[in-house]
Amino acid sequence: MNEKRVRTRFAPSPTGYMHVGNLRTALYAWLIARKYNGTFVLRIEDTDQERKVEGAVDLIYRTLAETGLTHDEGPDIGGDFGPYVQSERMAAGIYMKYAEELIEKGFAYRCFCTKERLDELHKECEEHHLQTKYDRKCLNLTKEEIQKNLDAGVPYVIRQKMPDTGVTGFHDEVYGDIEVENSTMDDLILIKSDGYPTYNFANVIDDHLMGITHVVRGSEYLISTPKYNLLYDAFGWEKPVYVHVSPVMRDAQRKLSKRDGDASYADFINKGCLKEALLNYIALLGWNPGDDREKFTLSELVEAFDISRINKSPAIFDEAKLRWLNSEYIREMSQEEFLKNAMPFIKKAVKREDVNFDVIAAGLHKRTEYFSDVIPQLDFVDELPEYTKELYISKKMKTDPENSLQALKVLKPELEAFDEWEHEKLYYKVLDIAEKSGINKKVLLWSLRVALSGKELTPGGGTDIAAIIGKAESLKRLEKGIEILSA
RNA sequence: GACCCCAUCGUCUAGUGGUUAGGACAGUGGCCUCUCACGUCACCAACGGCGGUUCGAAUCCGCCUGGGGUCGCCA
Numbered sequence: 157m158n159e160k161r162v163r164t165r166f167a168p169s170p171t172g173y174m175h176v177g178n179l180r181t182a183l184y185a186w187l188i189a190r191k192y193n194g195t196f197v198l199r200i201e202d203t204d205q206e207r208k209v210e211g212a213v214d215l216i217y218r219t220l221a222e223t224g225l226t227h228d229e230g231p232d233i234g235g236d237f238g239p240y241v242q243s244e245r246m247a248a249g250i251y252m253k254y255a256e257e258l259i260e261k262g263f264a265y266r267c268f269c270t271k272e273r274l275d276e277l278h279k280e281c282e283e284h285h286l287q288t289k290y291d292r293k294c295l296n297l298t299k300e301e302i303q304k305n306l307d308a309g310v311p312y313v314i315r316q317k318m319p320d321t322g323v324t325g326f327h328d329e330v331y332g333d334i335e336v337e338n339s340t341m342d343d344l345i346l347i348k349s350d351g352y353p354t355y356n357f358a359n360v361i362d363d364h365l366m367g368i369t370h371v372v373r374g375s376e377y378l379i380s381t382p383k384y385n386l387l388y389d390a391f392g393w394e395k396p397v398y399v400h401v402s403p404v405m406r407d408a409q410r411k412l413s414k415r416d417g418d419a420s421y422a423d424f425i426n427k428g429c430l431k432e433a434l435l436n437y438i439a440l441l442g443w444n445p446g447d448d449r450e451k452f453t454l455s456e457l458v459e460a461f462d463i464s465r466i467n468k469s470p471a472i473f474d475e476a477k478l479r480w481l482n483s484e485y486i487r488e489m490s491q492e493e494f495l496k497n498a499m500p501f502i503k504k505a506v507k508r509e510d511v512n513f514d515v516i517a518a519g520l521h522k523r524t525e526y527f528s529d530v531i532p533q534l535d536f537v538d539e540l541p542e543y544t545k546e547l548y549i550s551k552k553m554k555t556d557p558e559n560s561l562q563a564l565k566v567l568k569p570e571l572e573a574f575d576e577w578e579h580e581k582l583y584y585k586v587l588d589i590a591e592k593s594g595i596n597k598k599v600l601l602w603s604l605r606v607a608l609s610g611k612e613l614t615p616g617g618g619t620d621i622a623a624i625i626g627k628a629e630s631l632k633r634l635e636k637g638i639e640i641l642s643a
Numbered sequence: 644g645a646c647c648c649c650a651u652c653g654u655c656u657a658g659u660g661g662u663u664a665g666g667a668c669a670g671u672g673g674c675c676u677c678u679c680a681c682g683u684c685a686c687c688a689a690c691g692g693c694g695g696u697u698c699g700a701a702u703c704c705g706c707c708u709g710g711g712g713u714c715g716c717c718a
Contacts, residue, residue, distance in 0.1 A: 169718045204717055271716075278715090285644035287714050313716055331648070340646055340714090348716040355718045379647050379713045402649080408710065437655095440667095444656060448666050467656080470711060474654045477668040487681080522681040553678065583677075601677040613679040620677090 162194030164370045166220070166227075167359065169201045170212030174219045174421040176473070177374070177404035177412060180438040184401060185372040186225040187439075187461040197366055198227040198239040201359065203246065203352045213239065219421055223431050224454050240366070242358050251353035254361050254391070255314045255346050263390040264346060266312045267294040268305050289342045290315065314347040316357075316387065324382035328398045330466045331375070336382045344383055356380065360387045363396060372399040399463055402442055402470045412473050424478075428501055428527025433482040441471040451484060479525035486524055494521045501527045505534040515579045515623050519615035533615050537625060540633050541610040545641050553602040559595070560603040561641035566593050567604060568634045571622075579616075579623035586619055607637030 166182040168174075189196035198220065200213050217239060220226065230237035231244075245251075258264035267290070274290070281288040295317065297305075305312065318341040325335035346357035353361070363371060378400050388395045406412045412419045424434050436452050444467075445452075445460040452460065486494060495502075495517055502513060513520070520530055535541065548560040555563075570589050574582070586604065590597035604618030608630055614621060622630045 167718090171718090201718060207717070267716095274716085281714090282644090287645050289714085311716095334647070336647065342714070345716055350716075352716085354716070359718085374712095375648075376712055376718090400648095403711075405711085411711090440655065442655090446657075448657085450655095450667060469649050471656090472654060474668070477655065480668055483681095519680075523679080550678065555678095586677085598677070605678060611679095615680085617677045 160369055162189060162192040162369050163197065163367050164189040164194060164372055165197040165199050165366060165368050167199045167201050168216055170209055170216060172209035172212040172215065173414065174215060175414065175419050176421060176438055179421055180404060180441060181372060181374060181401055182220065182225055183435060183439055187457055188370050188372065188463065190458040191461050195228045197229060199362060200239050200241045201355060202241060202243045203355065203358055205350060205352060223435055242362065246352055251358055251361055252347060252351065255357065258390055259314065261390060264314050264316050265295055266302060267315045268310050268312045269293060287340065292343065311349040313345045313349050315343040316346050316383065318343055318386065324386055326381055326385050326398060328378065328400050329463050330468055331378060331400055334378060336379065341383055356383070360384050364393045368396050370399055371396045372401065375400045375402050401466060402468060404441055405470045405472045407472060429478065429482050430485050433485045434478065437478045437481050441473065442467045483525040487522065491517050491521060498524065498527045498530050501530045502534060505531040506537045508538055511537060511624055513624065515620045516616035523615065536609040536611050540636060543610040547606050547612060548603060548641065550602055553598040554596065555599050555602045557641050559599050561638065563595055563600045563603040564607055564634055564637045564641065566595060567600060568631065568638065572631055577623065577627045579620045582619040582622050608633050
């Protein structure tokens with residue numbers, strides 16, 4: 157085996173958002189580079205001038221930097237490596253030069269057909285249920301005809317000339333050997349009439365020029381790869397190793413798409429998903445380490461990653477499992493760290509400034525899958541939610557509206573006279589009240605918790621809640637509870 | 644429609660001729676507990692179908708079915 161340095165690339169088009177499927181492709185490419193001590197390149201494929209999106213390149217750049225999928229080279233942007241940008245390279249005339257070389261060698265030709273004629277052609281093909289294929293009207297133009305058109309400034313594209321017969325195959329590291337009949341291949345447009353290269357062309361030229369050894373991309377390119385290989389052959393270039401990865405699906409029928417929401421990296425981060433967990437999860441969508449491990453840091457992934465364990469079939473994105481994985485990461489945090497991360501979301505739920513969340517932090521911590529989960533858990537703090545007496549019924553705690561009313565009536569004056577308003581002291585106070593009054597402590601605690609929160613589920617017990625909402629508010633809510641139960 | 648590809652629990656997957664088909668998420672039930680949760684224990688649950696090959700197929704082959712992809716001067 158020749159020991160060529162591994163070089164991989166991530167080549168997104170700047171669409172203005174980072175799809176998690178694309179991020180997975182980037183991750184795999186990055187992992188392969190890191191695994192073999194290779195180089196990872198970022199290349200922006202922005203040859204479609206009509207689809208330019210403001211700030212899109214920056215978004216890709218930022219996301220990669222944030223997730224740690226950093227690239228190793230590129231144009232100098234003030235001491236740092238920028239991404240390679242195809243539109244900038246195009247300005248240097250790189251692609252046209254190679255296209256002209258192909259024309260000279262007879263692997264490509266100029267096509268002066270109008271879009272209108274091409275549309276007609278497509279329509280006709282569709283009517284006959286045929287694959288749309290260019291009829292090669294311009295393939296056999298004479299030199300004189302071509303020159304005449306050129307002189308007249310007739311717009312043209314440059315097309316790749318596919319072989320008429322035979323089969324072109326290639327080996328893919330995940331899909332195995334794939335063969336396509338040359339006769340079924342359409343003559344690809346290499347250079348558009350605006351002078352920009354198409355993806356099909358720029359991609360091949362740049363992969364070669366950048367010395368890419370492993371091309372990692374979505375399986376939608378599987379069928380066009382033979383065409384790209386024909387290009388490599390025409391130039392006499394060495395072909396890369398191909399690693400095509402299956403799409404990430406929303407369900408069995410549909411790809412995870414922008415339209416469904418929740419398909420972008422930013423959406424998950426905004427919900428309070430940790431980037432580490434998201435990366436860990438998507439790594440597992442279509443790849444596994446061959447053992448039972450499911451939690452990986454980025455460097456553990458580098459260690460464990462293996463191209464041969466990438467799966468062929470599409471994987472459905474299961475957010476429930478992502479939530480679980482994220483909760484695993486969250487639970488590993490210290491309470492301090494948890495509160496720091498959760499604070500932006502806590503602030504959304506609670507406007508009061510004097511609340512000490514430390515008391516219920518443990519409860520909050522344990523039940524949080526995304527950080528945004530704290531919002532519905534805290535919506536009782538500022539204001540007591542509306543509730544009915546049914547909330548006081550608990551089989552397990554043996555409570556009902558009647559004994560709860562009795563409990564609240566005992567609790568209120570006792571707590572009113574109690575001044576050590578701190579959760580632990582409050583707890584012992586309640587136990588004390590239980591003993592004195594003969595009321596079951598479970599009944600007291602349940603009733604207290606319901607009266608103070610108005611919720612079925614809370615991140616802490618009744619005395620914890622009393623501590624965080626404060627004495628005055630607690631007494632008010634006890635009174636309200638008595639009122640509800642007396643009605 | 645033509646061409647390419649794919650096919651194990653609901654989901655992510657292990658499995659490469661001989662396994663009680665394993666794990667994880669979800670779901671269900673029990674235990675624990677100042678509720679819920681967390682934790683813990685258990686349960687539920689799959690080889691799409693039909694033919695081959697073989698002493699023996701989830702594993703190999705064919706067909707069918709189902710699904711995905713491509714068929715743009717998009718990438």
